[in-house]
Amino acid sequence: MATKLPSKLKFLRLFSLSSPSSPTLLRSLFTLANPTGPLFRSPTTPSPSPSSPVNYGSFSLFIPHFRTMIVSGAGGFCSPVRFMSSVTETVESNDGGVVDEDAKPSIPVRAYFFSTSVDLKRLVEVNKPNFIPPTSRMTNYVVLRFGDLNSELKGSDSSLCGSDCCYIVVFQYGSIVLFNVPDNEIDGYLSLVKTHASGILPEMRKDEYEVREKPTLDTWMRGGLDYIMLQYLNIDGIRTVGSVLGQSIALDYYVRQVDLMVAEFTDINRGMEKSGTFAMEKKKLFQLVGKANSNLADVILKLGLFERSDIAWKDAKYAEIWEYLRDEFELTQRFASLDFKLKFVEHNIRFLQESLQNRKSDSLEWLIIVLIGTEILISIYDIAQKSVL
Numbered sequence: 097m098a099t100k101l102p103s104k105l106k107f108l109r110l111f112s113l114s115s116p117s118s119p120t121l122l123r124s125l126f127t128l129a130n131p132t133g134p135l136f137r138s139p140t141t142p143s144p145s146p147s148s149p150v151n152y153g154s155f156s157l158f159i160p161h162f163r164t165m166i167v168s169g170a171g172g173f174c175s176p177v178r179f180m181s182s183v184t185e186t187v188e189s190n191d192g193g194v195v196d197e198d199a200k201p202s203i204p205v206r207a208y209f210f211s212t213s214v215d216l217k218r219l220v221e222v223n224k225p226n227f228i229p230p231t232s233r234m235t236n237y238v239v240l241r242f243g244d245l246n247s248e249l250k251g252s253d254s255s256l257c258g259s260d261c262c263y264i265v266v267f268q269y270g271s272i273v274l275f276n277v278p279d280n281e282i283d284g285y286l287s288l289v290k291t292h293a294s295g296i297l298p299e300m301r302k303d304e305y306e307v308r309e310k311p312t313l314d315t316w317m318r319g320g321l322d323y324i325m326l327q328y329l330n331i332d333g334i335r336t337v338g339s340v341l342g343q344s345i346a347l348d349y350y351v352r353q354v355d356l357m358v359a360e361f362t363d364i365n366r367g368m369e370k371s372g373t374f375a376m377e378k379k380k381l382f383q384l385v386g387k388a389n390s391n392l393a394d395v396i397l398k399l400g401l402f403e404r405s406d407i408a409w410k411d412a413k414y415a416e417i418w419e420y421l422r423d424e425f426e427l428t429q430r431f432a433s434l435d436f437k438l439k440f441v442e443h444n445i446r447f448l449q450e451s452l453q454n455r456k457s458d459s460l461e462w463l464i465i466v467l468i469g470t471e472i473l474i475s476i477y478d479i480a481q482k483s484v485l
Contacts, residue, residue: 202308203307204274205274205306205337206273207274207338208271208301209345210272210290210301211270212295213268213293214269214292214293216236216268216292218292219238222292227240232410236267237338238265240263243260261276262277263275263276264285265338267346269342270293272289273341301349303341303348304322307326310325310327311327317416317420324337324417335405336418337421339418340418340421344425344427346399347395347430347431354391354438355437357387361444364448374451376452381448388445391438404418
């Protein structure tokens with residue numbers, strides 16, 4: 097029966113599988129730790145029997161004193177082997193990264209954009225027991241708590257991860273951000289908000305993110321691929337994370353709308369390139385003007401894309417989260433791209449307006465010419481009649 101290795105020596109077993117010269121290295125280490133032990137093999141001494149007990153205690157005392165050794169492999173190549181007195185408790189995540197074992201399971205965060213407006217007042221009236229009073233002057237969103245209403249997130253003593261409590265951040269401009277909501281309950285919470293929404297979109301947009309809690313984190317926050325790690329997540333953290341994700345998913349919708357407008361003008365320009373003219377009604381052009389202006393106004397005014405969160409103003413910790421997430425979701429760059437596309441649309445609209453105006457001016461000029469010609473003919477006719485008489 098094989099002898100079970102202590103936890104401190106498990107990494108040596110893994111190391112022995114990864115290097116062909118590892119058995120020699122391990123035998124040397126045990127020999128240095130306990131020269132008289134069962135693992136010492138002299139040229140004339142037979143190997144110990146499998147039933148002989150193995151003394152690992154002296155080896156555990158050896159590790160803190162010998163940090164680095166030069167080990168010669170089978171090919172004579174010398175390489176440094178570094179040992180540590182403690183092993184970091186890490187495991188490999190599903191995506192190939194490394195996750196700390198003392199970090200709690202991730203909190204799923206999902207952002208949706210399904211309408212252009214939500215009546216927050218009516219939503220709060222219907223869900224008064226779930227409403228969390230605001231701590232800032234921002235009035236374009238509300239936070240609702242469902243599940244265990246008696247539990248509150250206050251500092252590092254409490255955790256949202258693994259609890260039955262979930263939070264929903266609803267924004268007036270149509271975004272909704274769900275924290276710790278199970279997959280089978282998402283549709284129910286979306287329907288709850290949709291009953292108070294107007295301007296329902298034909299296609300709902302969705303984005304996913306993660307928040308991880310690690311109380312032993314050496315800094316307040318740390319970013320990663322599609323997640324942010326915090327020492328703890330409280331209500332202010334939910335508001336800060338939710339505000340950026342809500343803006344991001346809404347901005348994605350408006351960028352899509354502007355892309356459709358750019359594609360439409362691109363088709364018009366290609367038609368003009370082939371035929372030398374364009375066919376567009378004045379009403380259609382005015383609709384495009386109104387759509388471009390309303391999209392820009394919604395992004396700047398309703399989304400508050402350039403308004404810093406009040407929570408971020410008050411506390412530098414949440415300012416760090418706010419700035420990191422804005423950079424992570426590239427809100428400034430995406431708005432710059434949106435603004436550039438709107439300028440392209442504006443340039444095309446101005447050109448088409450001038451072309452339609454010139455068409456109208458040409459028509460009026462021809463009408464005036466016809467009227468003047470008619471008047472001349474009438475005058476000639478009158479002169480001819482008088483000369484006959």
